[in-house]
Structure formats: structure tokens, C-alpha cells
Amino acid sequence: MSSAIAVHGLTKSYRGRRVLDGLTFEVPEAAITLYLGPNGAGKTTTFRLLAGLETPDAGEIHILEKPWSPRVRRFLGVTLEEPRFYPWLTGRENVEIAFRYRGAENPAKAALRALERVGLANAAHRRFRDYSLGMRQRLYLAAQLFPGVRLLLLDEPTNGLDVEGREEVWSTLQALTCQGVSLFVSTHQVLEAERFAEYLVVLHGGRVAYQGPYRDLAKRRRFVLRVDDAAEALATLRAAGYEALLGRRPGELYIENAVGQADRLRARLAEAGVQVLDQRFEDLEELYWRIKDGLERAA
Amino acid sequence: MNALVRAAWVKVRADLAEQLRYPVQFVFGWFTTGAVLWGLGLAAARTSGTEAGVGALATYVAMGAVSLFYLIPRLLAGGKDHPPEEAMLYPHPLARMVAVLASVNAAQIAVGLVGVYFLAALTVTRHAPALGVVLGGMALALLGAAGAGFLLFALKLVFRKVDGLAVLVQLGFFAAAFTPGLRPDWIAAVPVAGAVRWLREPAISPLPVLLFGLLWVFAGILAVARAERAVVARGVAGYE
Numbered sequence: 290m291s292s293a294i295a296v297h298g299l300t301k302s303y304r305g306r307r308v309l310d311g312l313t314f315e316v317p318e319a320a321i322t323l324y325l326g327p328n329g330a331g332k333t334t335t336f337r338l339l340a341g342l343e344t345p346d347a348g349e350i351h352i353l354e355k356p357w358s359p360r361v362r363r364f365l366g367v368t369l370e371e372p373r374f375y376p377w378l379t380g381r382e383n384v385e386i387a388f389r390y391r392g393a394e395n396p397a398k399a400a401l402r403a404l405e406r407v408g409l410a411n412a413a414h415r416r417f418r419d420y421s422l423g424m425r426q427r428l429y430l431a432a433q434l435f436p437g438v439r440l441l442l443l444d445e446p447t448n449g450l451d452v453e454g455r456e457e458v459w460s461t462l463q464a465l466t467c468q469g470v471s472l473f474v475s476t477h478q479v480l481e482a483e484r485f486a487e488y489l490v491v492l493h494g495g496r497v498a499y500q501g502p503y504r505d506l507a508k509r510r511r512f513v514l515r516v517d518d519a520a521e522a523l524a525t526l527r528a529a530g531y532e533a534l535l536g537r538r539p540g541e542l543y544i545e546n547a548v549g550q551a552d553r554l555r556a557r558l559a560e561a562g563v564q565v566l567d568q569r570f571e572d573l574e575e576l577y578w579r580i581k582d583g584l585e586r587a588a
Numbered sequence: 589m590n591a592l593v594r595a596a597w598v599k600v601r602a603d604l605a606e607q608l609r610y611p612v613q614f615v616f617g618w619f620t621t622g623a624v625l626w627g628l629g630l631a632a633a634r635t636s637g638t639e640a641g642v643g644a645l646a647t648y649v650a651m652g653a654v655s656l657f658y659l660i661p662r663l664l665a666g667g668k669d670h671p672p673e674e675a676m677l678y679p680h681p682l683a684r685m686v687a688v689l690a691s692v693n694a695a696q697i698a699v700g701l702v703g704v705y706f707l708a709a710l711t712v713t714r715h716a717p718a719l720g721v722v723l724g725g726m727a728l729a730l731l732g733a734a735g736a737g738f739l740l741f742a743l744k745l746v747f748r749k750v751d752g753l754a755v756l757v758q759l760g761f762f763a764a765a766f767t768p769g770l771r772p773d774w775i776a777a778v779p780v781a782g783a784v785r786w787l788r789e790p791a792i793s794p795l796p797v798l799l800f801g802l803l804w805v806f807a808g809i810l811a812v813a814r815a816e817r818a819v820v821a822r823g824v825a826g827y828e
Contacts, residue, residue, distance in 0.1 A: 301823070303823060334823075337823070340677055341676075341677075341820070342673055342676060342677070342820060342823075343820055343821075343822075343823040344820055344821050344823075359679060360679070362677060362678065362679040363679050365677075367677050369673065373674055375599070375602070377602075377603075377606045378599070378602045378606075379602075382598065382602050385598060386595050386598050386599055389591055389592075389594050389595035389598060390591065390592065390595045390675075390678045390680070390685070391591070391678060391679060392591040392679070
């Protein structure tokens with residue numbers, strides 16, 4: 290597997306406070322990689338180091354198999370915090386100016402194509418100040434889709450978007466991977482990202498807590514039951530030899546290694562007079578909590 | 589470099605189109621600027637003991653230069669007190685981007701103010717001023733002001749808030765240019781004031797003003813490059 294990003298031993302401190310502590314991970318090419326971690330874990334710092342806005346205290350960064358140098362910016366699109374555009378210029382003009390700064394060939398045409406890719410073709414000639422929050426986010430993304438872009442670092446790209454807007458952004462990102470673009474995306478919207486994630490990097494305490502394909506992590510998902518009597522259900526399942534424990538929410542139970550056993554579990558519980566209200570597998574957010582809790586216990 | 593110039597030109601064109609959307613505001617905005625500067629110029633001429641036409645021209649030139657000085661730290665659409673990181677992500681050194689954008693803006697200011705000055709002079713004096721003197725004075729003043737503006741840009745990158753200093757320097761430019769009797773030999777080294785002195789005494793060679801202007805620009809560009817390196821090494825979170 291070739292890497293879009295390879296980071297080794299990345300360390301960064303601010304005024305004696307260590308934010309990243311020997312961070313090491315890889316991001317595969319042409320895939321959506323989610324970068325998860327609590328607030329203040331160092332996600333934005335990582336992005337800033339990858340973009341070259343700051344220099345690390347120690348460690349190495351390789352972008353598209355090459356050691357970091359300002360030259361990688363020719364292939365690297367980055368969104369950070371909120372977009373800043375000229376409010377009185379149209380969406381097309383703003384993107385065109387950004388593309389011209391990048392030395393893109395035929396920037397006017399490329400800008401229109403980028404706006405099409407993010408679903409803003411119809412709003413290309415409206416002024417930025419008249420754009421909604423969701424349109425601004427998508428325009429920010431469009432400004433990174435300059436000709437030749439191969440890697441996108443996106444910090445919370447769906448922040449402030451409504452359900453429809455978020456779906457559009459994720460679909461756009463997925464389409465980009467089909468065109469060979471690699472995406473490294475930090476987000477708090479873990480559940481909506483789950484459907485699109487191919488690879489995960491989980492950050493905790495300035496270190497990588499987990500990294501790997503999402504499907505590998507998904508295999509570790511536990512079966513979740515919501516019942517009317519959790520204590521009785523827990524006793525029943527444990528007596529039957531299941532590895533079960535109480536969940537984070539009232540009435541919920543987590544059961545390990547229960548794939549394909551839903552009917553049997555329900556029958557057991559029915560015999561014990563416990564009613565099953567809902568059943569599902571753990572979602573990515575719960576898996577994330579599990580990784581985080583495990584690390585904190587270990588610490 | 590060409591890509592940068594073209595990008596700046598697209599913005600200038602779009603700015604102009606935006607101004608032309610409001611023609612009454614556009615025309616009367618320039619008319620007011622012309623009238624106010626001419627009036628100020630006459631007052632400055634009276635207090636400093638120079639000819640009225642020269643006083644007016646000096647005011648136009650000084651105002652153009654100070655506008656550029658004010659504009660340069662705001663060129664790159666960054667947050668008010670935040671480094672212009674969007675620009676730092678482009679594959680160009682920040683100093684080069686600032687220099688190109690400042691040049692385009694300087695040209696914009698020069699064209700606007702020289703045009704208005706010509707119209708005002710023709711209207712008031714019925715004589716067309718000497719184009720070489722007007723353009724020369726404007727170019728010399730803009731050059732020094734650009735250098736000082738780059739230095740301010742560099743300071744803003746590192747220290748974030750420099751508005752108080754910027755206001756003080758602007759007042760200093762006007763004071764050095766228009767204080768009666770203040771004509772020491774080293775005034776050629778002072779941005780704006782050196783150019784204004786040359787306008788008042790065109791017999792003196794403009795070469796020192798030009799050389800000092802280039803020196804200011806060189807020092808300013810160097811400072812921006814140095815400040816960019818310092819900011820990248822320190823990191824945004826390293827400045828609380």
C-alpha cells in the first residue's frame with residue numbers, strides 16, 4: 290500500500306505543553322481516512338504540521354512518498370477552521386483567484402468545474418456574502434479542488450451544515466477518492482462519517498490510539514440490546530455463557546461474539562421474561578469510546 | 589510570478605466591477621476625495637509656505653502613499669489579528685505574494701489619485717500639470733510607503749496587533765512631510781516625506797529618495813520573509 294501521508298515520531302509542544310508526543314501513522318492513497326480524537330487531542334496541530342503552517346519539534350512527515358517540502362503544496366489542498374473569501378466577489382471569482390495563485394492552467398474553467406464537483410454550479414455567479422453557511426463550506430472545499438490536487442486535509446468539513454449539506458459533502462468526498470484523491474478528514478460527526486470511512490486514525494493524548502482499515506475495527510463491534518430489565522437480562526445472558534456487560538445508556542447491554550445469534554439471544558431473554566426493545570451493532574462512536582476508555586484504564 | 593500578477597489583476601477587476609455597481613457612490617466618492625485633498629493641499633501649502641499647486645499635489649501623493657502603507661498589512665484576507673494562513677498555504681513565499689499584491693494595489697492607487705488630481709488641477713487652475721512630476725512624485729512616495737508597509741506587515745505577523753503603531757507612523761509621515769521648515773538632509777530617507785520634499789524642490793536630484801525607497805522595500809521584504817519563518821517555527825498556539 291502506498292501512503293498519501295506517512296508520519297513518524299511527530300512531536301510538538303507549545304510553551305512546554307506537549308500536544309503531540311511521537312505521533313506515528315500512515316494514511317493510504319485514494320481513500321477517506323477519518324482522524325478522530327477528543328477536543329484538544331492535537332488534531333488541528335497535526336493538520337497544521339502536515340500543511341507546513343508550523344514546523345514540528347521532532348519527527349518526519351512524508352507526503353505522497355516524499356519528505357515534506359513547500360513543493361508538496363502543489364498537490365495538497367487544506368481547509369482549516371472557517372473559510373475566508375472576498376465577500377463582494379462571486380463564488381466563481383473567489384475560486385478562480387485561489388486557482389490563479391496556485392498557477393492553475395485555465396483557472397476560470399477549472400473554477401467552474403470545481404464548483405460543479407461540490408454542487409455549486411448554479412450559485413457560481415452569486416456573491417460570497419449571499420452564500421449560506423453550507424454553501425460557504427462547499428465553496429471552501431471547491432477552492433481546494435484545484436487541478437492537480439492529490440491530497441486533501443479537511444478539518445471538520447461538515448461543520449454547521451444541515452443533513453442534506455453534510456450528505457452532499459460526504460458524497461462529493463467519496464467521488465473524489467474514485468478520481469484518485471486521498472482524503473484525511475477530521476470530524477466530530479462520527480456517525481455520519483461512518484458510512485464513508487475506509488481507514489481510521491484515532492488520536493488520544495497526543496499519540497495514536499488506533500489506526501487501521503475501518504472494516505477491521507468493524508469486526509470488533511459488539512451486539513447491542515436495549516431491554517426493559519437490564520439487570521435480569523445481564524444475569525440471564527451470563528448464565529447462558531455469553532460475555533455481556535451493561536452499556537453506557539440505561540437498559541442497554543453489550544454482548545461480545547454474538548454475530549448470527551440474535552434470534553437465540555432474544556429467545557433466551559423471552560424465556561426469562563425480558564422484553565427486547567431494540568437491537569443493533571455498535572456504531573463507530575461507541576467503538577471510539579471503547580478505544581478511549583481502554584486507553585484511560587490502561588493509563 | 590505571472591500567476592500572482594494575474595490573480596491580483598482578477599481581484600482588481602472584480603473590485604472595480606463592484607464599485608461600478610454603485611455609480612453614484614463611485615463618482616461622488618472620488619469627487620469628494622478630490623475636493624477634500626485639494627482643500628487640504630491648499631491649507632498645507634499655506635502653512636508650509638509652498639506654492640498652492642505643489643501643496644495640493646503633495647497632499648495627493650502623501651495620501652496615496654499612506655493609503656498603501658495602511659493597506660499592505662490587510663492585503664491577504666487573513667483574520668484581523670491572525671496570520672494570513674490561507675495565503676501561506678499557496679505554493680509561493682509569503683513575501684513574494686505580498687510584494688506582488690502591494691504592487692498591483694499601488695498601481696491602482698496611483699492611477700486613481702493621479703487621475704483625480706489631473707481633473708482637479710484642470711478644473712481649478714485651467715492648466716495641465718507636468719505628468720512626469722506627478723507620476724515621479726507618486727512613484728517615489730509609494731515606494732517608500734510600500735517598504736514601511738512591508739515592515740508593518742512583518743510586525744503584524746509576529747505581534748498580531750500593531751494598529752496603534754500604524755496610526756503613529758501615518759501621523760509621522762504627514763508630520764515629516766508637511767511640518768514647516770523641516771527640511772534636513774536626511775529627509776530623503778523618510779518614506780513619503782522624501783518624495784514630498786522633491787516635489788517642493790524639484791531641482792534636487794530624486795536619486796537619494798529613490799535609493800532609500802528601494803532600501804525600505806528591500807528591508808521590508810526581508811522582514812516579511814523572516815517573520816514568516818518565525819511564525820511557522822513558533823506556531824499559532826505558541827502565541828497566546
